[in-house]
Amino acid sequence: MKKILFVALMGLTTIAHAQDGGIFESEFNRYVTYSFSAHYALSMPLGGQRNYINQISPANLVLQGEAMFPGQFSLGFKSGYQYAQQRVPRQVYTVGDQSVSAVQTRTLSIIPAMLTASFYFTPNNAALRPYVQIAGGGAYVDDTRYYGALADGTNGFKGAFAPAIGLKYYGKKEKGLGGEIQAQYQQIGLSNSGFGNSQSLLISAGLTFRGF
């Protein structure tokens, strides 16, 4: 009788352990792991920024690093480089007391530096990982306006936030290298820009890597 009880207890314990993963659980789901991503992005100006540069910018890079906690959350850092440019036909601008007639080349360079928090809808070792993300922090902004070849402008570190949704696809479970797509709304506080805050939508695609 004692033998039967012991075998039954062992059986129940094994089944329970197997159901929560136990010793067979993926290391991605047992430890804090890391993920890095690099994306090429298209940037679409929104809001007041369209009055300054209204063209889609093809020169953007998104870089992300995340600490993936067991479960479905991650904390990380996001940076990259965004560049937009537009040439405006000759017109007369008022700069201080002066009237300046020039072909203006407007440039906007942004280097974000934001902390991220993400929620993934599937476990860390899954092949397909849709997620939502919120990022907040700042961005170094360089707003240079060339009048002909004469440069004028401002630069500085401004507050920024950027909610995003995305999808990581690794081909199969446990695999390290995969692809990623992301859509990110970004707003940067620019009080003296003349066009209000910088608002843009970044659609990006690139590579992602997860590991220990």
Place this chain on the structure above:
Amino acid sequence: MNNVMNSLTQTKRIRFGNMLALMLVAGTALTACKDNAINNLSPQDSQVFITNYDRTANFGQYRTFSLPDSVLVQANNQALTSATATEQQFLTSVANGLIGRGYTRVTGSQKPDLGVAVIRVNDTYTGVTSTPYSSYLSNSWYGGGYGYGSGYGGYSPYYPSYYSFYQVSDNYWNVQIVDLKNKPVGTTAAPADSTQLNVVYDAEIRGEGIFDANSADQTVNAIFSQSPYLKAIQ
């Protein structure tokens, strides 16, 4: 098993290394964008016309102006006069522009209301920049044994810095108009000749191709067309 794990880890490191290299290359390429922003400007699009004027001046009160037959060439702190064919063409364009606004050209002895100076600015600035060795690189070079605190009494080796020179040229036309009609009355303490005249109008023409003779009319017209207040009859 351990070999397989090591091999997998190595593969992951290589992949991550490749990604890092790719990111650095992409980042470097993108940050070069701003440097190239105005590389494809045509000479005409590079031209900039800057005008300013005295808001208290009533340009309708003036009827005549005088304009020398030569331009003033200003090179840093030196100034001399010059009258090449191109410069004379520029002077003619300025004179025609003012005549077109209703002013009459007179000689300096006929007590003009306005004095016009055409200045060709040829300033050149030379600077020096240096890129010293970093102490980190210096220590690495000699295995870190000859730097600070190495038993040589804090001896730090001297490495010559790399110096490079750069030169910036600033060449442009400057047109200034001074008020001679209301010039300050001289006193014994401050004779009229030593008193500064009031500049009522100032224009700069910058960019490529501005010193070509055939561009004189176009560039001078540009500064007058953005100065509608500059006319004898208001």
